[in-house]
Amino acid sequence: MHHHQHPASPIRRRLLQGAAGGLVWAVAGAARAAETYPSRPVTIIVPYAPGGQGDVFARLLAERLGTELKQTFIVENRPGASGAVGSRLVLRAPADGYTLLLGQTGEMAVNPYAMKSLGYDPLREFAPVILVGDSPLVLAVPENSPYADLGALIAAARAKPDTVAYASSGTATPGHLAAAALALGTQTQMIHAPYKGAGQAMADLLGGHVGFFFSSASAAMPHINSGRLRALAVSSRQRLAVLPAVPTISETLVPDFQFSLWGGLFAPAQTPATVVAQLNARLNAILAEPAIKSRLEGDGAAVRANSPEEFTAFVRSEAAKYQNLVQATGVQVD
Secondary structure: OOOOOOOHHHHHHHHHOOOHHHHHHHHHHHHHHHHOOOOOOEEEEEOOOOOOHHHHHHHHHHHHHHHHHOOOEEEEEOOOHHHHHHHHHHHHOOOOOOEEEEEEHHHHHHHHHHEOOOOOOHHHHEEEEEEEEEEEEEEEEEOOOOOOOHHHHHHHHHHOOOOOEEEEOOOOOHHHHHHHHHHHHHOOOOEEEEOOOHHHHHHHHHOOOOOEEEEEHHHHHHHHHHOOEEEEEEOOOOOEOOEOOOOEHHHHOOOOOOOEEEEEEEEEOOOOHHHHHHHHHHHHHHHOOHHHHHHHHHOOOEOOOOOHHHHHHHHHHHHHHHHHHHHHHOOOEO
C-alpha cells in the first residue's frame, strides 16, 4: 500500500502512449523486492531496558533470523513511558519490515486503557507477526511467610483489610493487574507496592518486606528451587509442568482467572503482507527447533505455532480482558 497517490493525468497519458508494459514491470519489481527481503539490516526495538523477558526473546530471535536470512538483525533497547516510547518509534519508521517491535502484554493490551496519553492504538496501528512466548505468573511468598497456602493468604486479607501487601514491577503491569483481579475476585482489600522493575520487587520479596509478588515463572523458579521462595498458586489456566503440585487460581478461588506475560513480534500496520508472512513462517520454524523451544520452556514460557491471524485474535482477546479490568479497578499509569 502506497501512501502517495500519483496524480491520475500523467498515468493516463502514459497508458495512452502505449506504456502499459511499464506498469507490468513495476508490479514485477515490487514482487521481486518482497522476495529479496531482507536486503539490508533489520532493527528489532525492545521498548524496555535490557534484561527483561522481551529482551531475551528479541536477542534469541535476532541471532537465529540473522543466520537463516543471511542479514544482520539488530536489537535496540528504547525504554520509557511503560513501553510507549519504543512503540511510537517503530510506528514512525517506514512500514517496510526493516523496523520491528518486540511487543509485550503491557504496551499492546494494557496501556491503551491504563494510560491517558498513549498516542497510538496498538490494535489498529500494528500488524501482529507472531506470538513468541507466553509466560505464566507465579504467586510467590518468602520462605518464612505465615501463609501456608493461598486460602490462608486470602483469609488474612479478609480478616484485616489493607494489611497484606503485594509487590509489582510497576503500576498496571500484568503482575499488578493479576493481584488486583485476585482482590476483586475474592472481595478483599490488599495494599499495592509498585517497584521500578521486577528486580527490585523480587529483592524486597526475598527480604520478607512484602507479602507476595506475582512474578514471571522464569524469575521465580531459581528462588523456588533454592527454597528461598514458595509458590502458592499459578496464574495460568493449567498447572505448570515445572510446578505440578502448585494449584491454579482458576481451580481454587476465581474461575477463569488467567494472566500471563507474553511477547511477540509486531510490524507497523501497513507492512506488506508478504513480509509479515515470510517472517511468521521463518519464526515458526525457529521456535520449533528443540534447542530454542527447550530454552524458552525452561524459562516457563509456553511456545506454540501460530499464524498472524491467530496472534491478532489473541492480542484482541487480551485487550478486551484488560479493558474490563482497568474499568473495574480504576488503575491508571501516570
